[in-house]
Amino acid sequence: MGLVRRGGWGAAIAAPNRQVIALQSDGSAQYTIQAMWTMAREQTNVVTLIASNSRYGILRTELGRHGGSSTGRASATLTSLADPALDWPALAAGYGVPAQRAETGMELTRALGRALVEAGPQLIEMVL
Numbered sequence: 001m002g003l004v005r006r007g008g009w010g011a012a013i014a015a016p017n018r019q020v021i022a023l024q025s026d027g028s029a030q031y032t033i034q035a036m037w038t039m040a041r042e043q044t045n046v047v048t049l050i051a052s053n054s055r056y057g058i059l060r061t062e063l064g065r066h067g068g069s070s071t072g073r074a075s076a077t078l079t080s081l082a083d084p085a086l087d088w089p090a091l092a093a094g095y096g097v098p099a100q101r102a103e104t105g106m107e108l109t110r111a112l113g114r115a116l117v118e119a120g121p122q123l124i125e126m127v128l
């Protein structure tokens with residue numbers, strides 16, 4: 001089993017007989033989501049785990065480090081991904097990738113168990 005952060009389809013194409021798990025968070029996934037389509041087209045054995053906190057968390061962290069506006073309404077709005085909310089299972093389905101949503105550790109365990117026995121790409125939204 002291989003573990004990658006982003007770019008999971010490349011690892012899966014390089015090692016087609018191995019299971020790849022790709023860790024990805026929701027904000028940066030907006031810049032790379034078209035990889036889902038490649039995974040579907042190539043039927044790569046990649047389980048993508050989306051850490052879904054509905055925000056650009058690192059940008060809030062950096063704002064906090066600089067002081068000032070980190071708690072202001074404008075910066076909270078600018079760094080939010082909650083309005084409108086992203087529907088990850090729907091997005092994945094739109095690219096041809098079956099998906100599940102997990103809201104607890106137990107749900108994640110079960111979803112991962114289901115995903116790992118399937119051939120081809122799978123996505124699990126981990127709601128944080």
Ligand SMILES: Cc1ncc(C[n+]2csc(CCOP(=O)(O)OP(=O)(O)O)c2C)c(N)n1
Nearest residue numbers: 025026027028029031053055056057058059
């Ligand atoms: C292709 C690309 N575009 C834009 C950025 C700028 N960028 C860095 S972190 C980030 C958002 C991070 O948010 P998220 O992925 O949700 O992670 P979090 O900080 O919430 O854990 C963005 C847009 C980037 N790194 N790469």
